[in-house]
Amino acid sequence: MKPPNHPMDRPRGRARVRGLAAVLAAVAAVAVGVAMPAQAASTLKASAEARGRYFGTALTRGDLGITAEVNLAAAQFDMLTPGNEMKWDATEPSRGSFNFGPGDQIVSFAQSHGMRVRGHNLVWHSQLPAWVGGVALNQVQGVMENHITTEATHYKGKVYAWDVVNEPYNEDGTLRQDVFYKAMGSNYIAIALRAAHAADPDAKLYINDYNIEGINAKSNGLYSLAQSLVAQGVPLHGIGFESHFIVGQVPSSLQANMQRFADLGLDVAITELDDRIQMPADSSELQQQGTDYGKVVNACLAVSRCVGVSQWGVDDGHSWIPGTFPGYGAAMMWDSSYQPKPAYTAALNALNSGTSSPSASPSPSSSPSSSPSSSPSPSPSSTPIGGACSATMKTTNSWPGGFQSEVTVQAGSASVGGWTVKWTWPGGQSISSLWNGTQSVSGSSVTVRNASYNGSLAAGASTTFGFTANGTAATPTLTCTSP
Numbered sequence: 001m002k003p004p005n006h007p008m009d010r011p012r013g014r015a016r017v018r019g020l021a022a023v024l025a026a027v028a029a030v031a032v033g034v035a036m037p038a039q040a041a042s043t044l045k046a047s048a049e050a051r052g053r054y055f056g057t058a059l060t061r062g063d064l065g066i067t068a069e070v071n072l073a074a075a076q077f078d079m080l081t082p083g084n085e086m087k088w089d090a091t092e093p094s095r096g097s098f099n100f101g102p103g104d105q106i107v108s109f110a111q112s113h114g115m116r117v118r119g120h121n122l123v124w125h126s127q128l129p130a131w132v133g134g135v136a137l138n139q140v141q142g143v144m145e146n147h148i149t150t151e152a153t154h155y156k157g158k159v160y161a162w163d164v165v166n167e168p169y170n171e172d173g174t175l176r177q178d179v180f181y182k183a184m185g186s187n188y189i190a191i192a193l194r195a196a197h198a199a200d201p202d203a204k205l206y207i208n209d210y211n212i213e214g215i216n217a218k219s220n221g222l223y224s225l226a227q228s229l230v231a232q233g234v235p236l237h238g239i240g241f242e243s244h245f246i247v248g249q250v251p252s253s254l255q256a257n258m259q260r261f262a263d264l265g266l267d268v269a270i271t272e273l274d275d276r277i278q279m280p281a282d283s284s285e286l287q288q289q290g291t292d293y294g295k296v297v298n299a300c301l302a303v304s305r306c307v308g309v310s311q312w313g314v315d316d317g318h319s320w321i322p323g324t325f326p327g328y329g330a331a332m333m334w335d336s337s338y339q340p341k342p343a344y345t346a347a348l349n350a351l352n353s354g355t356s357s358p359s360a361s362p363s364p365s366s367s368p369s370s371s372p373s374s375s376p377s378p379s380p381s382s383t384p385i386g387g388a389c390s391a392t393m394k395t396t397n398s399w400p401g402g403f404q405s406e407v408t409v410q411a412g413s414a415s416v417g418g419w420t421v422k423w424t425w426p427g428g429q430s431i432s433s434l435w436n437g438t439q440s441v442s443g444s445s446v447t448v449r450n451a452s453y454n455g456s457l458a459a460g461a462s463t464t465f466g467f468t469a470n471g472t473a474a475t476p477t478l479t480c481t482s483p
């Protein structure tokens with residue numbers, strides 16, 4: 001049975017005939033928009049950046065030839081995901097023969113328009129060329145690792161993040177029995193993440209999926225996996241929530257769900273947002289869509305580790321929705337004449353209202369493995385600002401006999417090439433598992449050093465590590481030194 005939000009694997013509907021007048025009006029509107037003086041908070045990207053986030057979109061190579069769409073994308077977005085060009089069928093259509101031309105075109109478009117790139121994707125059961133299914137099971141791991149290594153090495157330094165494993169879950173929270181699972185069991189995910197990390201140690205590595213936006217069986221399955229990957233020190237850095245919504249059906253647990261993944265020490269992102277409406281869309285549905293977009297943006301702003309929101313496309317005339325969900329459409333923030341809809345105003349207003357900017361999102365200028373300050377609330381466990389680094393511990397969860405904590409490590413006024421955080425437990429506490437750092441323990445004294453991928457912090461940038469521990473929750477005094 002097709003779940004309501006199942007993104008099917010059909011090519012999307014492409015060319016839509018528009019009247020010449022509409023096209024001319026649209027181009028004129030965009031031209032006027034571009035001619036206006038750039039003002040902070042007047043575009044999604046400017047407003048998102050002011051809140052320490054990005055606002056992204058997805059474009060295919062075909063979209064790059066559509067001037068009005070491209071102008072709008074360049075004006076409004078600062079993150080770009082290739083719609084199809086980095087998928088396995090595009091990049092390794094036959095075994096060992098790689099083609100990065102189309103993906104490179106998307107990357108150079110992004111670079112020439114000041115956009116960063118979300119790489120999408122390295123391992124997915126769909127858009128997988130048939131030859132992979134014919135590989136002997138005992139060779140699948142080698143084939144997968146070679147694919148990941150070759151592609152991630154090709155794009156090393158050019159992608160901010162990779163969707164390393166895409167859509168691995170069934171609706172009931174079990175892993176799909178695809179060729180990768182059949183060959184390696186659930187280990188394929190850790191193997192894939194390690195291969196990607198070895199090829200591009202600075203890229204943020206994500207698992208990305210749909211129908212995991214609310215707390216449900218599918219997101220619970222992913223949560224357990226994420227928890228265990230983090231506890232084992234596997235280089236998983238983020239979770240992508242695709243967010244292919246139906247109007248009026250944004251899950252009420254979206255924020256809480258993203259927060260629980262963030263509490264594991266992971267970044268979270270809305271990666272493929274759209275909000276489809278049964279056509280024709282009436283004005284109350286378009287208003288409701290505005291409410292939905294506002295909710296999604298606000299949920300991201302409320303979770304300090306939510307790094308940004310990406311819409312899957314730009315305008316209603318070029319969205320994948322009508323081609324896959326016949327009878328549905330109008331899912332984007334701009335209509336098919338490139339006019340902004342209530343959803344655009346709502347997203348912009350959400351970004352422009354509110355007071356704080358508690359983002360853990362890396363800024364465009366910072367290293368992908370570090371994050372600017374998340375302005376942690378002052379806590380007795382903070383070390384003084386002004387030294388090489390400071391560290392703040394907060395308890396994120398506790399239960400009888402145990403607790404979970406997150407430590408934010410922030411560089412002082414100069415960059416650091418490594419950090420060491422130390423403390424002494426006051427009452428017999430002991431760490432049971434720790435992630436995003438390496439620990440050594442001597443009696444009640446704990447020393448945590450950076451992991452291989454989060455030691456370098458630009459001036460003022462921060463990163464986090466976390467742990468679960470036995471005993472009563474405590475926030476001892478921390479010292480932070482570099483290295």
Ligand code: 9MR
Nearest residue numbers: 007008009010011012083084126127320
């Ligand atoms: O937008 C993509 C569309 O052009 C392709 O035909 C389709 C085929 O699977 O994939 C679309 O992108 C998907 C993305 O890669 C993963 N999540 C669901 C997206 C919509 O189907």
